[in-house]
Amino acid sequence: MKTKDNVFSNSDITVTYNPCACTHADHCAKELSNVFQNSVIPWIDLEGAPTKKIIRQVKKCPSGALSFHYNKKEKKVA
Ligand code: SF4
Numbered sequence: 001m002k003t004k005d006n007v008f009s010n011s012d013i014t015v016t017y018n019p020c021a022c023t024h025a026d027h028c029a030k031e032l033s034n035v036f037q038n039s040v041i042p043w044i045d046l047e048g049a050p051t052k053k054i055i056r057q058v059k060k061c062p063s064g065a066l067s068f069h070y071n072k073k074e075k076k077v078a
Pocket of ligand 1: 021023
C-alpha cells in the first residue's frame with residue numbers, strides 16, 4: 001500500500017482524506033475498524049477489507065472528508 005499524507009492507495013482505488021472537513025463522528029472507525037483505525041499511523045489501511053466494502057464506507061462519510069477514485073490501470077509494454 002502506498003501512503004502519501006492523506007492519500008491512500010491499494011491496487012484498485014485511491015482514498016483521500018481531508019482532515020479539515022472531518023467531523024470526527026467516527027462513523028468510519030466504528031463501522032469498518034480494520035481499515036479506519038484511530039490509534040495507529042497511517043490511520044487508513046486499505047488492505048484491511050475488500051475494496052467494495054471500503055468504497056461503501058467512504059460513501060457513508062457524512063462530511064465528505066473521505067473520497068475515492070479508481071486507479072487507472074497502467075498498460076504494460078512488452
Ligand atoms: S466518517 Fe468521515 S467525518 Fe466521520 S470520522 Fe470518518 S472521515 Fe471523519
